[in-house]
Amino acid sequence: MKKYLLTLLVVMGFVMGGCSAQPEGGSTDKVAKSASETTRSVEANTKKAAQEVSQSTKKETTKAAAATINDDIWIFRSDNSEGKITPETIQEAFEKSGFYIAANNNMNIPYKRDFNNTYYDVYNLAAYYNKDIVAQFIKEYPKIGLFAPISMSIYTKKGDKTISIATLSPARMAEITGIPADHAGWKALDGMIKKALKAALPNGKFVVVVDNKIDVKAPLVVEASMKMGEEWEDELEDLENDFESALSPNGFSMPAFNELSDEIEETGYDFYITYSICKIPVIYTISKEHPEAGAYAPCSMYMYKKEGDDTVHFGFPSVYNWISSMGITDDASKKILIDAEEKFKNILKKLTSK
DSSP: OHHHHHHHHHHHHHHHHHHHOOOOSSOHHHHHHHHHHHHHHHHHHHHHHHHHHHHHHHHHHHHHHHTTBOOSEEEEEEEOTTOOOOHHHHHHHHHHTTOEEEEEEETHHHHHHHHSOOSEEEEEEEEEEOHHHHHHHHTTOGGGGGGSSEEEEEEEETTOSEEEEEEEOHHHHHHHHTOOTTOHHHHHHHHHHHHHHHHHSTTOEEOOOBOOOOOOOSOSEEEEEEEOOSOHHHHHHHHHHHHHHHHGGGTOEEEEEEEHHHHSSSOSEEEEEEEEEEOHHHHHHHHTTOGGGGGSOSEEEEEEEETTOOEEEEEEEOTHHHHHHHTOOOHHHHHHHHHHHHHHHHHHHHHHTO
């Protein structure tokens, strides 16, 4: 753009110089004709230079605007003045679109019970997945369990007349799992989610979210592992009991449980289980300013053992994903997130050290 501005200034200087010059001899008509032609040429060049500057500016403005869009979390919103759209109608629309709903919980109940307050007329956390899409990934990419199920929040702020659904974009899921973004499964999932959102909110539109993401230098996934003997069935039962009994004393709840190895044929796993885990004080605190936080809550933890292998693998999305995607900067919110992660890591540490 600097080049175009320089050209424009040079041309304008030439015009001013030409206008101040006096002819020295020769035909007046020829001089006038020459001056006229020069003027037309300068005007054309000036107009062209101005157009190029304008086009360059538009391109740079468009590029800058595109760079400010946060596509980690999709927020789909619709007018709901008549109150006909509810978490139940949304669940029905997702089910008709091919998703299994693993959970759909009204969080205003525990919010009022535990904090005697809520910031929303509607606030539900739901979890959903499609086993055929999961099957496209699971044999080659075990980390797909981080989003099997996928989380979403359904919310209406107090006194508002709209209803919104927030969920992670497949592009963000690909980034967290490390599964290639061009995998056919992501494209299929992208289309299914958009179809379900449109069915749930027929007049809805995607909300453009300004990018306030933070570049966080931390692992996106927390992982752990342990060895298991040949009699893994009995050991698995003990492992599940130990894990589940440790949740409540540490303040966690388990709204959903899925045995993907039973639902999907020939996975190549002796077992593949996902737990949906939530900590109510965490989502209550974060959702005050970030109702879209339900795109990360409840979070899915996988636990699997491949056939012929003696290692059990665990993994769940780090809370640093929350901090990064939503641009969380206040110390109180970061502390409650990180403390929750540390408690959950300690549960896994005790399980895997036995």
